[in-house]
Amino acid sequence: MLFKQINKLSNVFLKKIDKIEVVPNKCLKVRAVTSSCSGCVDVCPVSSIQIEVDSIEISSNCINCGICTSVCPTNALKWNHPPLIQLFNKIVRLSEEGQAVYIACSSSINSDCKANVVEVPCLGMLPQELWMSIGMNTSQLRIIYDSKHCRGCINSTGEEVFLKQLKSAESNINKVFHMTSSFDYLNSKNEEIENHNRRRFLSFLLEEVKETNTITVKEVLEVSTPLSPFDKFNRYHTVLSDLEEVAEEVSEMKNTLVDRFLDDTVIHTDKRAFLFAEFKRYPELQEKLAFLIPNIDNSCTRCGACAFLCPTDALVMDGENIILATNKCVSCGLCEEICYEKHIHMNLKKGLFFKEKFVYLL
Ligand code: SF4
Numbered sequence: 096m097l098f099k100q101i102n103k104l105s106n107v108f109l110k111k112i113d114k115i116e117v118v119p120n121k122c123l124k125v126r127a128v129t130s131s132c133s134g135c136v137d138v139c140p141v142s143s144i145q146i147e148v149d150s151i152e153i154s155s156n157c158i159n160c161g162i163c164t165s166v167c168p169t170n171a172l173k174w175n176h177p178p179l180i181q182l183f184n185k186i187v188r189l190s191e192e193g194q195a196v197y198i199a200c201s202s203s204i205n206s207d208c209k210a211n212v213v214e215v216p217c218l219g220m221l222p223q224e225l226w227m228s229i230g231m232n233t234s235q236l237r238i239i240y241d242s243k244h245c246r247g248c249i250n251s252t253g254e255e256v257f258l259k260q261l262k263s264a265e266s267n268i269n270k271v272f273h274m275t276s277s278f279d280y281l282n283s284k285n286e287e288i289e290n291h292n293r294r295r296f297l298s299f300l301l302e303e304v305k306e307t308n309t310i311t312v313k314e315v316l317e318v319s320t321p322l323s324p325f326d327k328f329n330r331y332h333t334v335l336s337d338l339e340e341v342a343e344e345v346s347e348m349k350n351t352l353v354d355r356f357l358d359d360t361v362i363h364t365d366k367r368a369f370l371f372a373e374f375k376r377y378p379e380l381q382e383k384l385a386f387l388i389p390n391i392d393n394s395c396t397r398c399g400a401c402a403f404l405c406p407t408d409a410l411v412m413d414g415e416n417i418i419l420a421t422n423k424c425v426s427c428g429l430c431e432e433i434c435y436e437k438h439i440h441m442n443l444k445k446g447l448f449f450k451e452k453f454v455y456l457l
């Protein structure tokens with residue numbers, strides 16, 4: 096018992112040390128070696144990422160810029176220090192205080208700057224969903240961006256990823272973010288600088304406590320990590336055969352299998368979570384935005400490969416049927432890629448589609 100508690104505690108600290116959380120079972124390439132995804136490898140500025148058959152190796156030259164986390168569709172690589180939701184909350188809180196809020200990469204920040212700054216390792220680590228949420232919920236936001244500075248930076252791919260994510264967010268929410276190459280209020284009175292630094296330190300402490308708390312709660316609740324396709328396959332058959340034994344007596348228990356998979360704790364990604372939060376706040380966005388969602392032809396042979404390989408457990412086999420748990424699908428397209436006989440096609444669907452908790456694709 097004591098050992099278990101100590102183990103949980105040490106996990107909390109280890110997770111805080113790792114800025115990037117790595118969950119190989121969610122990686123498209125680990126789940127299906129034929130996947131064409133190489134997003135993280137392509138953008139890593141120091142070539143630190145190696146995808147193996149059953150693992151993701153990050154070498155010690157990783158500079159923790161976080162750019163890989165913004166392009167990974169499934170959260171196999173996830174920024175954890177602080178989690179994106181804490182960055183978002185901080186930006187909104189500062190913005191509600193009525194002053195200009197700046198987002199800047201660490202290398203652009205002057206130590207005696209007194210402005211409201213939210214510092215990130217690289218602007219390219221922020222995904223478009225976060226920019227959308229920030230854009231919808233703040234005013235007076237400024238991004239400190241200077242192309243010349245980016246070109247001299249070790250994060251050589253950061254600028255391209257940043258501009259791509261930002262532009263797509265701008266076009267989705269019809270808003271242009273304010274960019275500036277320097278802070279407006281630098282180096283004013285010493286007293287103000289001191290007060291600001293004190294506020295910054297206190298706010299840093301508060302964020303650290305919150306973050307540790309979030310990770311501790313996850314550990315205590317033992318939030319599950321996704322199963323490998325093989326474990327998932329075994330589990331499916333174990334549960335299925337268990338159910339078959341009692342099926343005659345309790346025929347209605349058949350639905351339990353599907354319910355268990357649909358209700359599993361794994362998770363839509365933090366990027367999708369931002370979108371769903373905005374859908375709630377601004378329902379009109381559901382009409383405007385469209386997402387690639389799988390569609391399955393009736394000629395499908397029900398081999399089940401898509402359901403076992405789907406990295407977010409969005410597809411569930413129910414005997415002859417295949418169900419899509421809409422809010423778990425991240426539009427990664429792996430199911431379309433791995434379907435040997437090409438029975439799956441990704442089609443654009445409006446955000447309204449997510450209103451249904453699940454749909455029968457077959
Ligand atoms: S971007 Fe994510 S899913 Fe794609 S290869 Fe990298 S870790 Fe895997």
Ligand code: SF4
Nearest residue numbers: 405424425427428430
């Ligand atoms: S259903 Fe298909 S597109 Fe959606 S998350 Fe699963 S594999 Fe990716």
